[in-house]
Amino acid sequence: MQRFTGRRVLITGGGSGIGRATVHRILAEGGLVVAADVNAEGLAGTAEQADAEGTAERLTTTVLDVSDEDAVRAGVAAAVQALGGLDVLVNAAGILRSSHTHETSLEFWNLLLRVNLTGTFLMTREALPALLATGSGVVVNFSSTSASFAHPYMAAYAATKGGIQSFTHAIAQEYSKQGLRAVCVAPGSIDSGMTNNPGLPADADFGLLAKLAPALGQGFAGPQTVAGVIAMLASEDGAFVTGTEIRIDGGTHM
Numbered sequence: 001m002q003r004f005t006g007r008r009v010l011i012t013g014g015g016s017g018i019g020r021a022t023v024h025r026i027l028a029e030g031g032l033v034v035a036a037d038v039n040a041e042g043l044a045g046t047a048e049q050a051d052a053e054g055t056a057e058r059l060t061t062t063v064l065d066v067s068d069e070d071a072v073r074a075g076v077a078a079a080v081q082a083l084g085g086l087d088v089l090v091n092a093a094g095i096l097r098s099s100h101t102h103e104t105s106l107e108f109w110n111l112l113l114r115v116n117l118t119g120t121f122l123m124t125r126e127a128l129p130a131l132l133a134t135g136s137g138v139v140v141n142f143s144s145t146s147a148s149f150a151h152p153y154m155a156a157y158a159a160t161k162g163g164i165q166s167f168t169h170a171i172a173q174e175y176s177k178q179g180l181r182a183v184c185v186a187p188g189s190i191d192s193g194m195t196n197n198p199g200l201p202a203d204a205d206f207g208l209l210a211k212l213a214p215a216l217g218q219g220f221a222g223p224q225t226v227a228g229v230i231a232m233l234a235s236e237d238g239a240f241v242t243g244t245e246i247r248i249d250g251g252t253h254m
């Protein structure tokens, strides 16, 4: 499939996990990609893989902290210029921290909000003029199954993901007449940097956490599982999908 030939795509969190898998999926389907991440080493790994796959000439990487307003303003402007416009924004950058809620500091809470929710807002705000100029722009945001279903020790993280869902619905409606589509993916149990190191409390109740096991298969799925759904949503195949979430969790929550 070559659904992204000539299409210009900006992907945050492109240095690891689902963001990186999405970079490679869109490149494999012919797209032009700017991959942004706060982690330069991660981006180097993404570029190395593109080299190996023969897609490096259509990839640009940029170190960018999505929670830094000035950096986002400059980074999005540079990406739009490098790509010659923007068709798709994928906001995959995010962090997970876990703790008992009664032990959660304000600093911890603010950090999660700043990176996950404010980062998604800043990137979207700066990208919107270029996306609207195309008449068919797409924003893919990252919610999580934790936005709608209980995840112990992740109340702050879940709150950021619920906020991202609400934000996505609002912009989908606000800009629908200008052809913009905005959708969320809501992954769960995907093998990534994040889930390999969730930072659970030492006394976490694994009986509660066991409820987060997927019904399908033997365990977690790879990040390319989510990348495939994102490619569908961001392409013409998703042309009538907007203002909603697609859950990708192997049936953990049915």
Ligand SMILES: NC(=O)c1ccc[n+]([C@@H]2O[C@H](COP(=O)([O-])OP(=O)(O)OC[C@H]3O[C@@H](n4cnc5c(N)ncnc54)[C@H](O)[C@@H]3O)[C@@H](O)[C@H]2O)c1
Pocket: 012, 013, 014, 015, 016, 017, 018, 019, 036, 037, 038, 039, 042, 064, 065, 066, 067, 091, 092, 093, 094, 095, 096, 115, 119, 142, 143, 144, 145, 186, 187, 188, 189, 190, 191, 192, 193, 194, 195, 223
């Ligand atoms: N893995 C899962 O099961 C799962 C479930 C639900 C939601 N998600 C969401 O999927 C998205 C991708 O996560 P992942 O699982 O691939 O994890 P990951 O840790 O492998 O990737 C996240 C990437 O975001 C980058 N990042 C973090 N803070 C940033 C910042 N301030 N600016 C720019 N980049 C930053 C990291 O450097 C990393 O490369 C996240 O939004 C996450 O919340 C993942």
